[in-house]
Amino acid sequence: MKSPQSMGMNRTGIDQAPEGAEEMTRAVQEFPPRSEGNERTMVQLRAPYLDTADPVGTVPLPGTLKGAAKSGMQKLMGRHDEVLIDKLGGRLAFERTGTRLYDALIGKYMSRRDEAAMLSLEQLQQFRAEEAAHIGLCWDALRQLGADPTCVTPMADTNAVASIGLMQVITDPRMTVAQSLHAIHVAELADNDGWQLLIKLARGMGQDDMAGRFQMALEEEDKHLAALRTWMEQICMAEAGIR
C-alpha cells in the first residue's frame, strides 16, 4: 500500500477547486448571515442543559458487607473511597481497552511488517501481556476495597467514550501501522498519567501496599511509552528520508 505521505488527488483544500472557492466567497457577499451574534451565542443554548444535567452515572454502592464496612470507616476519617473506586474502575476499563488496542495493532502489524521493520513483534506482545496483567491488578484492588470490578464506573465510561476514536484508527485497514501507533501513543500517554494519579490517590487513602503494586505497573507503562516514542520517531524520519 502507499505511504500516507505519498502525493495523491486529495480534494479537500481550496487550491484543488480555486474557482469554486472564489464563487463561494462571492455568494457569501451576496447572501450574508441573517442573524447577528457569534459562536458565544451557542453558550446561551447550552446553559440550561448544563444547569440541569444529571450525572452520567454514579459509583455503585458497595455490594458486600465488607465493602460497606470499609467504606464506612473511610467516611469516618473524612475520606471518600468512592473516588478511588471510580478511578480504579476507570483504570481497569482502560487497561481492558488498551489490551484490545494492542491486539488490533499486533494483528495489523503481522500483515504489514514491511511498513515498520523497526517494530519488535516480541515487544508488542509483551506490552499487550502487561496491559492484560494490569486488568488483574485493578480487579484485585477493587475486590480488596469490597467493590465490584465488573461495574462500569463513571471514569470507566469516560475512558470508553474518549477511546472510541483510538479504536477506530487502529481497526481501520486503511490506516497504516504508523498511524495506528499514533493512536496507541495517545492511549499510553493517558494510561501513564492515569497510573501516576492512581498511585497518589491510593497513598492518600492509606493504601500503601496497593500503591506499591501500582508503582510496578507504572514502570512497565513507562517502558511502553518510551518504546512507542522511539518507534514513531524512527518511522517518521524514515518516511521523510532522514537518516
Added chain:
Amino acid sequence: MAINLLSDKGTPVDRQHFTWQDLVQKPISKMNVDAFTRVRIILMNGIESESVRFSHACARMNKELQGYLARVRRKEQHQQTVVNWLLPADQSPLETTIGYEQVAIEVTAALAKAEPDPYIAQVLRYGLLEDFDHLYRYAALLDRLQGIDANTITQGYTDIVPGRPTIDEHRDPLDDLREHYDKRKAAPLTKLHAYTILAGEHQTHDYYMHYGPWFSDPVARQLYAEIASIEEQHVTQYESIIDPTESWIEKWLLHEANEVYNYYSCVEQETDSRVKGIWERFLDYELGHLQFAIDVCKHVERRDPAEYLPQTLPNPIAYESHREYVRQVLRDEVDLRADGTQFVNKNQEPERSLNYRRQMNADGSPTETVAAGWRWTAGGELAGAKGLKEAA
C-alpha cells in the same frame, strides 16, 4: 447506452448472488474522492432504502404478492448494504450530514431544472431552498463544534450561505401537502423525479433521526431535532405529489424503473472506476428486478406493464454544480410560503402555520443559534483572519 425498460433482461433475480465479503467492500476515501461520487453513494443508499420500505408496505397490504416481494427485497437490502458501506469510518456523522445536504441541493436542483410539469418543478424548488439553508446551518455546526470546514466535503461545487431560513420553514401539516401528478397524463420523467426525491428525503430524515442522539452537545442535538422535523415535512410534501390512485403493482413497477433510471444515471457519470463497476452491476440487477415485477404484473395481476412504464429512459440526472440556478431560485423565491397546496408570498401565509411556528420557536431556534453571525470562510471561521491577510 440505450435501455429498453420493457425488454432488457438484466441479471435474473436467481442469479444475483452476494457473500458477506462482497457486501463489505473497500470504502471510498473521504479526502480523495470527488464529491459527486459521495453524492451518488448517499442518494443510491436512499433509493435502495425506499425500495425496501415500499416493498414491506406493499407486502403488508397484498398477501398474494408477499413471496414475490420478499425475493426481490432480499436483493435490494443487500444492494443497499454494498452501497452504504462504501462510506468510510473516518467520515463522521456530521461530515456525512454535509454530504446528505449536498445531495439534497444538487440533486433537487437537477430534478427541478429538468422537470416538465411547472407545478412539480415549483414544489422541487420550494424544497430546494429549505435544504440549501440546512447545509449552511450544519456547516456552521461543523465549524463551531469541531473546527472543520464543510467545504472539505462539498469541494467548491456548492455555495454555503443561508437559504429560506429554517426558523421560517416550520409549517402546519396541512401546508405541507401538495397536488399530485395525474398518473394518466404525467410524463414518465415527472414520476421518476417524484420517486427519486421522496427516496432521498426519507433517507435524510431517517439519518438525522438516527444520528441526532449520537451527539453529546445540546446545540447539535437540538439542531438535528429541528432539521429532522423539516425533513419529515419534506417527506410529507414529496409523497403527496405522487398519484395515490396508482395501484400497488403500478407503484412496484415504478419503483423498479426508478432504480434502473438512478443506477443508469450513476453509470453514465461516475468517475471512480471501482464505484462505477458497482453501479453497472446493480443496473443489471435492477433490470432483473424490473423484469421480475413485469412478469408478476402480467401473470398475477393480468395487466400489461406497458400501461404503466415507458419503453425508454429520459436523460440521466445531471450530477454537476447547479450554483447559478440555485442562486437565481434563491433571489426569486426565498420569500415564498405555502398555503395548503399552493405557494404564496410570505405576507399571505396562513395563520395556522404562523401559530405552529410561534409555538415551536418559543424557546428559540437552534438553526439560528448555531449560525449566529456565521459566514463560510475557507479553512473555517477561526482561520478567517489568516485568510483575509493572505488575500490582501
